[in-house]
Amino acid sequence: MATATATQYQAVQKGGPFTVVSIPKPCPGPNEVSIRLKAIALNPLDWKKLYFGFMIESWPAVLGIDGAGIVEDVGQGVNNFKAGDEVFSLFGHDSRASSFQEVSVVPEMFVAKKPRNLSFEEAASLPICYCTAGAAIYSALKIPLPFLPDGATTGPQPKSVLVLGGSSGVGAAAIQILRLALPTAAILTTSSPQHHAHLTSLGASRGFDQKSPSLVADIKSATPDAKGVDMIVDAVASGASQTNIYDTLSADGPKEVGEVFSGTQIQVPEGVKRTVAFGRQVFEPPGGKNAMTALAGLLSEGRYKLPNRVQSVGSRFEAIAKGLEVLKGGISGTKLVVTV
Numbered sequence: 001m002a003t004a005t006a007t008q009y010q011a012v013q014k015g016g017p018f019t020v021v022s023i024p025k026p027c028p029g030p031n032e033v034s035i036r037l038k039a040i041a042l043n044p045l046d047w048k049k050l051y052f053g054f055m056i057e058s059w060p061a062v063l064g065i066d067g068a069g070i071v072e073d074v075g076q077g078v079n080n081f082k083a084g085d086e087v088f089s090l091f092g093h094d095s096r097a098s099s100f101q102e103v104s105v106v107p108e109m110f111v112a113k114k115p116r117n118l119s120f121e122e123a124a125s126l127p128i129c130y131c132t133a134g135a136a137i138y139s140a141l142k143i144p145l146p147f148l149p150d151g152a153t154t155g156p157q158p159k160s161v162l163v164l165g166g167s168s169g170v171g172a173a174a175i176q177i178l179r180l181a182l183p184t185a186a187i188l189t190t191s192s193p194q195h196h197a198h199l200t201s202l203g204a205s206r207g208f209d210q211k212s213p214s215l216v217a218d219i220k221s222a223t224p225d226a227k228g229v230d231m232i233v234d235a236v237a238s239g240a241s242q243t244n245i246y247d248t249l250s251a252d253g254p255k256e257v258g259e260v261f262s263g264t265q266i267q268v269p270e271g272v273k274r275t276v277a278f279g280r281q282v283f284e285p286p287g288g289k290n291a292m293t294a295l296a297g298l299l300s301e302g303r304y305k306l307p308n309r310v311q312s313v314g315s316r317f318e319a320i321a322k323g324l325e326v327l328k329g330g331i332s333g334t335k336l337v338v339t340v
């Protein structure tokens, strides 16, 4: 009997090019799910891997950390999914678990049923930004997330939080997660002014132009007693170029920064506690194993919205290389996706 095959979109070497390769179709092991990809979202990590060799052990390599599709098969011990289910998922870093391919195999915990009201492309745009924002808030800043059932952690609960880079995928996710976690807190954010109305619709109290010369003073004056914010979520490594942004932290507060890992070296002033966050940390105990299922629930209930506009860069694997070029050049309030 002929072996079943599937195609992979492999980056041949650092910087590319890509090539389409046929491999034996992968099978899920215990507690794993194999997914036939219908849509893939592109992330800054993909181009950082491609052009800098970031986190790549050897070439050729398969990239891609976000996607949505149809369950192909399930491994032993998987009870929540069956072949044919429409799902969206976080994907992995090795060639078996990355999303730039026809069939990928991921841990069951990374997968959730796709809400009916979302297209595959919209669903694909969500996982890593939600997971990373969740990790910065829940794992780094120790703010309990009410939608992770056993997810209570302890720590000072902030009355105000500044999200740096609110219009980024991670930032727009962070605003929504913070609003769910801290219903009465002031959630301030920086972005270009064109995005402020959208970011307040997601739950921000107010947006600030990150290029304003009076940014720090403007942010402080919008906090209770103009003392400054209790905590910062840095979604876009703002602290590297805006070194005075830490002056927005209240001298009386915990002075904590949850910084999304970006590969950029950032120095914070003495007395400021900086914790770097990675998307997968959100799955850590106690509540994290439910993180993706919780996202599906929030979406179905309308309590979590698409953080950013979803823009297609084309269909078939060949659109990925072009899309990564666009992403590397810089995008604004947009998630790029490819239909497989």
Ligand SMILES: NC(=O)c1ccc[n+]([C@@H]2O[C@H](COP(=O)([O-])OP(=O)(O)OC[C@H]3O[C@@H](n4cnc5c(N)ncnc54)[C@H](OP(=O)(O)O)[C@@H]3O)[C@@H](O)[C@H]2O)c1
Pocket: 043, 044, 045, 128, 129, 132, 164, 165, 166, 167, 168, 169, 170, 171, 190, 191, 192, 193, 195, 210, 235, 236, 237, 238, 241, 242, 260, 261, 262, 277, 278, 279, 280, 331, 332, 333, 334
């Ligand atoms: N550690 C992890 O697990 C993990 C996971 C995902 C992402 N990341 C990292 O997180 C970062 C964000 O990823 P992403 O996908 O959310 O990015 P993205 O959506 O591609 O980011 C683009 C946005 O960043 C905003 N921006 C850039 N510099 C800014 C600044 N100084 N102040 C305010 N806004 C600024 C831009 O805002 P305007 O257009 O409004 O100016 C733009 O909307 C990247 O470095 C990525 O590598 C890490």
